[in-house]
Amino acid sequence: MPQSRKSPARRSVPVRALAGLIGIVFAALSLLCAPGAAAEPPARMGPQVVDSADVLSGADEARVTEAVDALYRDHQVKLWVNYVRDFDGMAPRDWAARTADLSGFSDRDLLLVVAVEDRGYWLHGELPTEVSEAELDSLLAREVEPALRDEQWAQAGVETAEGLGAAIRGGGVSLGVLALLALAVVVVAGGLILFSRRRRRGRERAELISAREIDPTDSAALAALSLPTLHELSRERLVEIDDAVRTSTEELALATGEFGETAVTPFRTALDAARAATAKAFTIRQQLDDDIPETPDQQRAMLLDLITTAGKADRELDSQVADFDAMRDLLIDAPARLNGLTQAVVELTARTPASEAELARLSSAYPTSVIAPVRDNVQMARERISFAESNIDTARAALTQPVGRQGGAVAAIRAAEGAIGQARALLDAVDQAATNIQQARDGLPAAIEELRSDLGVAAGLTEFGGPELSAAVTTATDAVNSASAAAETDPLGAFHEAVNADADLDRAIAAASDRKLAVEDLRRRLDRTLTDAAGRIDAASSFISTRRGGVDAEARTRLSEAQRHLDEARGLGGADPQRALSGAQTAADLGGRAMQQAQASVRAWESQQRRPVAGNAQTGAVLGGILLDSFLRGSMSGGSRRSSGGGGYRAGSFGGSSGSRRVSRGGRF
Incomplete structure (x- = not known):
C-alpha cells in the first residue's frame, strides 16, 4: 500500500513539467508570430502619414495628417511621416533614402521616419529655400527630439510640420x-x-x-514675368551657376588627386558641359549689357535663353551630386585626410613670410594701383589658414562622437579644403603678380622700340593714311612718351598701353600702304598682346575666385567675355592673326574692366558687413565663397539677410546651386 501511494506522485512530476514546457513553446511561438516582431524594410508609402508601428490613436493620426495638410496648403511643401518599429538593420539615413526612392518623391517632398523601438529618426529631402539649416537644427533639437524622447509620437510629427511652416513664414x-x-x-x-x-x-x-521657384525649363511661366524681373533673375542665376562651377572645379581637382582621371571622368564631363553652358549664358548677358540696344522683345527672348541655359547647366551638375558624394565619402579614412590637411596648413604657413616679403618689395617699388589686386592677399591667406585650422579641429572633435553623429565632420572637412585651396591661390597670386610685372618689364623696351620704328614707317605714309593714320600716330606718340616715363613705376600699365597703341598703329599703316602686315611681325605683336590679355584675365579670375562671395554678376560677365575673346584669339592665331590681334586687345580690355568692377563690388560688400572684414576668419570665408548664405540674392533684390549668429552658413560642395540644399538630419532620441 505505501508503494501504491508513492507511484502516482512520481508520475505527476513529468506531467507538470511537460505542461510547463508546452506553455513556454506556445509563448515563444506567439512572440515569433506577433505582427510587430517582423523587421520592416523600406517600402513605397501610400498615404502621407503611415503608422505601421501602431503607436498612434485615431485622433493622433488625424492631428498629424491635419498638420502635414496645412503645410502643403500654405506653402506647397509635402511632408511625409512614417512610424515603424525598426529600420530593418539599416542605417536610418539609408532606410529613409530608400523609402523616398521607392515612393518616387520629388524635390518638394520631405520624409520624416521614426523607429519607435530602434529609438532613431531621420529627416530626408530638399530643404525649402526659406528655411535655414540653423532653423532646421533648432527645430529638431528643441521640439522634435524632446517629443520623441517622451514617446509623444504624434506631437513629433505635428512639431515638424508646424516648425517648417513657421520657418517659411518667417522668411517672408x-x-x-x-x-x-x-x-x-x-x-x-x-x-x-x-x-x-x-x-x-x-x-x-x-x-x-x-x-525663383519657376522651373528653368518652363518657358511659358518665365515668359509671363516682367522684363525687370527677368533681368534680375538672370543676374542671380549667373552668380549661382558661376559659383557652382568654380566650387565644383575646386572639388573635382581634389577628387582627381585622390582617385585619378578615369574615376572622375563622368564628373569632368558634366562640369565641362556646365562650364560651356555658363559661358554661353555670360555671352548673352554681355550682349544685353553692351552699347547696342535691343528691343523689349529681343531682350525677353535673350533673357529666356540665358535663364534656361544656366538652369540646364545647374541641373547637369546636380545630376552627378549623389555619385560624387558616394565616391568622395569624406568620413572614409577621415583621420588620414585631416592629417593631410594639417600638413597643407603647415606648408602654407611656412610660405606666408616669403609671400609677405615679396609683397612688401612690390609695395616699395610700385604705386598702390599696380599691386591693388594682391595687396590684401597675404592677410587673407592667413585668415583662410586660421579658418582651415579651426575646421580641422572641429572635424577631429566630430569624429570622436558615436557613429551616426559624425556628420559635422564632413562639412568641416569641406570648409577646410576650400580654405586651404584659396589660401594657396592667394599666395600664388602674389608670386604670379611679380612674374607678370617682370614679364612686362622685360618686354617693354622691345615694345617701345617697335612702336618708334612703326612711327618712322608711318611718317612716310602720311599722305595716304588719312584721319585713321593721323589719329593712330598721335596715340602712338603719346604712348611712347607715357610708357617710357612709367616703365619703372607701372610696367604693367606701360606695357599694355604700348602694345595696344602699336596694334592700332599697325592696322592704320596696313590700310595706308594697302598691304597686310608681314606674318612674323603681326604674330610677334599678337604674342605680346596675348601675354598682356592672359595676365589681366588671370589676375581678375584669381581675385574673383578668392572673393566670390562679394562679387556680383557684372564683373563675372566681363571676365567670362574676356576669356571668350582670349580663347577665340588663340584659336585664330594661325589662320587669321589680324582678327586674333583685335580679339586679344578686346580680351585685355575686358579683363581690366572685370578687375575694376570686381574690386568695386567687393568694396561695396565690405561696407555692408556688420562686422569688420579684416581679421574675421568666418567673414573672410563668406567673402571667399567657402561658406554660403543668401547675401547676394538679398543684396541684389533689395532685401535684408536674416542673421542667426553663426548659423545659416554652409560649406560649398560639388554640384549646382540647389544640390547644396540637400537635407540629411537625424539621430537617436
Missing part, C-alpha cells in the same frame, strides 16, 4: 512693416511719389521671389 515680407512704411510715406510731404516707387519695388520683389 512682413505686412506690418509694409503698413508702417506706407503710413510714413503718407505723412511725409511729397511722399506719394516715394510711396509709388517703393510699392513698385515691392511688387517686383514679390515677383522675383515667386520667379
Whole structure:
C-alpha cells in the first residue's frame, strides 16, 4: 500500500513539467508570430502619414495628417511621416533614402521616419529655400527630439510640420512693416511719389521671389514675368551657376588627386558641359549689357535663353551630386585626410613670410594701383589658414562622437579644403603678380622700340593714311612718351598701353600702304598682346575666385567675355592673326574692366558687413565663397539677410546651386 501511494506522485512530476514546457513553446511561438516582431524594410508609402508601428490613436493620426495638410496648403511643401518599429538593420539615413526612392518623391517632398523601438529618426529631402539649416537644427533639437524622447509620437510629427511652416513664414515680407512704411510715406510731404516707387519695388520683389521657384525649363511661366524681373533673375542665376562651377572645379581637382582621371571622368564631363553652358549664358548677358540696344522683345527672348541655359547647366551638375558624394565619402579614412590637411596648413604657413616679403618689395617699388589686386592677399591667406585650422579641429572633435553623429565632420572637412585651396591661390597670386610685372618689364623696351620704328614707317605714309593714320600716330606718340616715363613705376600699365597703341598703329599703316602686315611681325605683336590679355584675365579670375562671395554678376560677365575673346584669339592665331590681334586687345580690355568692377563690388560688400572684414576668419570665408548664405540674392533684390549668429552658413560642395540644399538630419532620441 505505501508503494501504491508513492507511484502516482512520481508520475505527476513529468506531467507538470511537460505542461510547463508546452506553455513556454506556445509563448515563444506567439512572440515569433506577433505582427510587430517582423523587421520592416523600406517600402513605397501610400498615404502621407503611415503608422505601421501602431503607436498612434485615431485622433493622433488625424492631428498629424491635419498638420502635414496645412503645410502643403500654405506653402506647397509635402511632408511625409512614417512610424515603424525598426529600420530593418539599416542605417536610418539609408532606410529613409530608400523609402523616398521607392515612393518616387520629388524635390518638394520631405520624409520624416521614426523607429519607435530602434529609438532613431531621420529627416530626408530638399530643404525649402526659406528655411535655414540653423532653423532646421533648432527645430529638431528643441521640439522634435524632446517629443520623441517622451514617446509623444504624434506631437513629433505635428512639431515638424508646424516648425517648417513657421520657418517659411518667417522668411517672408512682413505686412506690418509694409503698413508702417506706407503710413510714413503718407505723412511725409511729397511722399506719394516715394510711396509709388517703393510699392513698385515691392511688387517686383514679390515677383522675383515667386520667379525663383519657376522651373528653368518652363518657358511659358518665365515668359509671363516682367522684363525687370527677368533681368534680375538672370543676374542671380549667373552668380549661382558661376559659383557652382568654380566650387565644383575646386572639388573635382581634389577628387582627381585622390582617385585619378578615369574615376572622375563622368564628373569632368558634366562640369565641362556646365562650364560651356555658363559661358554661353555670360555671352548673352554681355550682349544685353553692351552699347547696342535691343528691343523689349529681343531682350525677353535673350533673357529666356540665358535663364534656361544656366538652369540646364545647374541641373547637369546636380545630376552627378549623389555619385560624387558616394565616391568622395569624406568620413572614409577621415583621420588620414585631416592629417593631410594639417600638413597643407603647415606648408602654407611656412610660405606666408616669403609671400609677405615679396609683397612688401612690390609695395616699395610700385604705386598702390599696380599691386591693388594682391595687396590684401597675404592677410587673407592667413585668415583662410586660421579658418582651415579651426575646421580641422572641429572635424577631429566630430569624429570622436558615436557613429551616426559624425556628420559635422564632413562639412568641416569641406570648409577646410576650400580654405586651404584659396589660401594657396592667394599666395600664388602674389608670386604670379611679380612674374607678370617682370614679364612686362622685360618686354617693354622691345615694345617701345617697335612702336618708334612703326612711327618712322608711318611718317612716310602720311599722305595716304588719312584721319585713321593721323589719329593712330598721335596715340602712338603719346604712348611712347607715357610708357617710357612709367616703365619703372607701372610696367604693367606701360606695357599694355604700348602694345595696344602699336596694334592700332599697325592696322592704320596696313590700310595706308594697302598691304597686310608681314606674318612674323603681326604674330610677334599678337604674342605680346596675348601675354598682356592672359595676365589681366588671370589676375581678375584669381581675385574673383578668392572673393566670390562679394562679387556680383557684372564683373563675372566681363571676365567670362574676356576669356571668350582670349580663347577665340588663340584659336585664330594661325589662320587669321589680324582678327586674333583685335580679339586679344578686346580680351585685355575686358579683363581690366572685370578687375575694376570686381574690386568695386567687393568694396561695396565690405561696407555692408556688420562686422569688420579684416581679421574675421568666418567673414573672410563668406567673402571667399567657402561658406554660403543668401547675401547676394538679398543684396541684389533689395532685401535684408536674416542673421542667426553663426548659423545659416554652409560649406560649398560639388554640384549646382540647389544640390547644396540637400537635407540629411537625424539621430537617436
